[in-house]
Amino acid sequence: MKPFTLMVPCSTSNLGAGFDALGLALSGPDLIVRATPGGDRLHISGLSGEGADRLPRDATNRVIMAAHHAAVAAGKDPALLAASLEIHSSIPLKRGLGSSAAAAVAGAMLADHLLEGAVGLERIQQVAVELEGHPDNVVPCLRGGAQVSVRDDQGRVWSCEIPIKLALRGAIYMPDQELATTAARSVLPREVSLADAIFNLGRTALFVAALGQGRIDLLGEAMEDRIHQTPRAGLLPWLPELLREARAAGAAGAALSGAGTTVFALCSPESARAVAARMMEVAAARGVAGRCDVVEVAVPGAHVLGTG
Numbered sequence: 001m002k003p004f005t006l007m008v009p010c011s012t013s014n015l016g017a018g019f020d021a022l023g024l025a026l027s028g029p030d031l032i033v034r035a036t037p038g039g040d041r042l043h044i045s046g047l048s049g050e051g052a053d054r055l056p057r058d059a060t061n062r063v064i065m066a067a068h069h070a071a072v073a074a075g076k077d078p079a080l081l082a083a084s085l086e087i088h089s090s091i092p093l094k095r096g097l098g099s100s101a102a103a104a105v106a107g108a109m110l111a112d113h114l115l116e117g118a119v120g121l122e123r124i125q126q127v128a129v130e131l132e133g134h135p136d137n138v139v140p141c142l143r144g145g146a147q148v149s150v151r152d153d154q155g156r157v158w159s160c161e162i163p164i165k166l167a168l169r170g171a172i173y174m175p176d177q178e179l180a181t182t183a184a185r186s187v188l189p190r191e192v193s194l195a196d197a198i199f200n201l202g203r204t205a206l207f208v209a210a211l212g213q214g215r216i217d218l219l220g221e222a223m224e225d226r227i228h229q230t231p232r233a234g235l236l237p238w239l240p241e242l243l244r245e246a247r248a249a250g251a252a253g254a255a256l257s258g259a260g261t262t263v264f265a266l267c268s269p270e271s272a273r274a275v276a277a278r279m280m281e282v283a284a285a286r287g288v289a290g291r292c293d294v295v296e297v298a299v300p301g302a303h304v305l306g307t308g
Contacts, residue, residue: 001037004113008033008106008302009144010091011098012170012264013136016223016255017203023098023140023147026170027296029091031102032305033063035083035110042067042110046086051093062100062131063087066107067114070127074111074119081114094178096258101137104128105302109142113304129157137258144301146211165214169272170297171251171265173242173279175290179235184259187231196226216252219266223253236260238286242279249278266297 008031013023029050042064044057055061059068063085068078087106091099108127112119119127121142128138135149139159149159207222209215233239239256242263246254250271257264267275276292283290 001114003034003036005305006033006035006106006109006113006302007031007305008102008109009141009299010102011137011141012096012172012257012262013098013140014225014228014255014258015207015264015266016225016229016253017200017227018136018148018207019200019225019228020134020136021148021150022204022207023136023149024170024297025140025144025146025299025301026097026172027299028172028293029089029097031087031089031091031099031106033106033110034086035114037083037114039082039084041079042081042083042085044087045084046088048087049089050091050099051089061087062103063107063110066104066127066131067111068107069131070108070111070119070123071115073123073127074115076115076118081111083110083114085110092174092262094180094261095174096179096256096260096262097174098137098141098258100181101128101132101141102302104131105138105142109302109304125157126155130155135159140301142301145298148208162208162211164211164298166211166216167269168216168252168297169267169269170295171246171267171272171276171279171292172257172295173263173276173283173290173292175261175283175288177236177261177288177290179260181259184232184235187234188228189231192227199224199226216268219253220247220251221253223255223266225255229256232256232260238283238288239263241286242282245278245282246275249275251275
């Protein structure tokens, strides 16, 4: 088998009210795995980019771990997987942009390619979701676009792509500050009021409808949240101001990306750069170091770039 390269995009999730259900594939930061088949096992010959100084290079690396899980899920011996891997990631760790989901998807796809399609798309997705614990980043990362995804009581993933009938860009502010998903989840309420549940359910539905109907005027209200952002603002005290200022600078809507710390704003193509610049300005004034970017939204999912 010839060498091949996998490209896996980053993603944002929740998008405000759609906690653990809504996700969006983004351009910009991505994960690239270059595989040279051969040898007696999967091993990492090169690791660069975000987290390269602290991510493991052995079988506990998430890419290799996911590949082994995928082989088992397909009824194959993981020992059949043999390749030298060069892994480069520009997705920052613990920033709410799906770095761990991207690694899980990359590993499962790697196994599928090395096993000549024996894993299949559905198993790739299931393995990655099982490693992640929830599907909101995995599904858009794998399938691309904007996605709604949930798990049933048996752990099966149900998902549907959201059509987007308007031109949008994403403005993102990525603080240098990290926040582990476990820490971000630890501050969430165990129970929510009926009023807050109704608030988020309605706005999640409004968000999906607004994208499908091209109603950019509805996105601001549709990206409001009463379940996870307020508790997490206790860990990120600058968050409410960044969300307000993103809207004031022209964003259609703004939200904490995943568990954070990145702030994500949906914008018209004309306003995205001004929104990103304003978030950078406000963050600097609050002493929150980081960087901003403008990205494409609903990009294609993970794929093989080429061989040879």
